[in-house]
Amino acid sequence: GENVEQHPSTLSVQEGDSAVIKCTYSDSASNYFPWYKQELGKGPQLIIDIRSNVGEKKDQRIAVTLNKTAKHFSLHITETQPEDSAVYFCAASLWADGLTFGKGTHLIIQP
Amino acid sequence: DAGITQSPRYKITETGRQVTLMCHQTWSHSYMFWYRQDLGHGLRLIYYSAAADITDKGEVPDGYVVSRSKTENFPLTLESATRSQTSVYFCASTGTGLQETQYFGPGTRLLVL
Numbered sequence: 001g002e003n004v005e006q007h008p009s010t011l012s013v014q015e016g017d018s019a020v021i022k023c024t025y026s027d028s029a030s031n032y033f034p035w036y037k038q039e040l041g042k043g044p045q046l047i048i049d050i051r052s053n054v055g056e057k058k059d060q061r062i063a064v065t066l067n068k069t070a071k072h073f074s075l076h077i078t079e080t081q082p083e084d085s086a087v088y089f090c091a092a093s094l095w096a097d098g099l100t101f102g103k104g105t106h107l108i109i110q111p
Numbered sequence: 112d113a114g115i116t117q118s119p120r121y122k123i124t125e126t127g128r129q130v131t132l133m134c135h136q137t138w139s140h141s142y143m144f145w146y147r148q149d150l151g152h153g154l155r156l157i158y159y160s161a162a163a164d165i166t167d168k169g170e171v172p173d174g175y176v177v178s179r180s181k182t183e184n185f186p187l188t189l190e191s192a193t194r195s196q197t198s199v200y201f202c203a204s205t206g207t208g209l210q211e212t213q214y215f216g217p218g219t220r221l222l223v224l
Contacts, residue, residue: 006153043215043217045215089153098159100170
C-alpha cells in the first residue's frame with residue numbers, strides 16, 4: 001500500500017516568515033494530494049489539494065507543489081500569521097483507495 | 112446546518128466492554144470514513160463506506176465493526192475494547208468520491224482502562 005513520509009514533525013517560524021512542509025509518497029500511481037489543517041480540539045479541515053496533472057497550485061498565501069518524478073510534494077505558507085499555528089497533514093491517494101496520511105507537522109508561529 | 116456530528120465526544124470504558132461511537136451527517140454524502148488518530152501515527156483509516164450497506168476495510172480494521180443501514184449514519188463498534196484502542200476517533204464524509212474534500216467531525220476521545 002501507499003506510504004507517506006512528512007517532514008519536519010515540528011516547525012517554528014517567526015510571524016511574517018515563510019513555512020515549508022515536505023512530503024514524499026511511495027506509490028507512483030497516486031494521483032491526488034490534499035493538505036489538511038487541524039486546530040487544537042477540532043477535526044482536520046482541507047486547505048488545498050493538487051492532482052497529478054498539475055505541478056503547482058496557489059490559493060492566496062498557500063501554495064502546493066508536486067514533483068511526480070521525485071514522488072515529492074510540498075506545502076508553502078507565506079507571510080505567516082498567528083492563526084496559521086496548527087498541525088498540518090499531507091495525504092496521498094490512488095483513484096480507488098482512501099487517503100493515506102503523513103504523521104503531521106506541528107507549525108508554531110512565533111510572535 | 113449541523114454538518115457532521117459525533118457522539119459521545121468523550122468516553123471512558125474498561126477492557127473487554129463493547130463500545131459504539133456514533134457518526135451522523137446531514138449532507139446526504141455517499142462516502143463516510145472512520146479514522147483513528149494517535150501520537151506519532153497521524154490519521155489511519157479504519158473502515159469506509161461508499162453507500163448504505165457497502166463497507167470496506169481500511170488500514171487498521173482489526174477489532175472494529177461498522178454498519179451503514181442509513182446513508183446519514185455510520186456507527187463504529189469496538190466489540191471488546193482493548194487498551195491499544197485508546198485513541199481519538201474521527202468520522203468524515205464526502206459526497207462524490209474518494210478523491211474529493213473530506214469533511215471531518217469534531218472527534219471522539221476514547222480511553223480504555
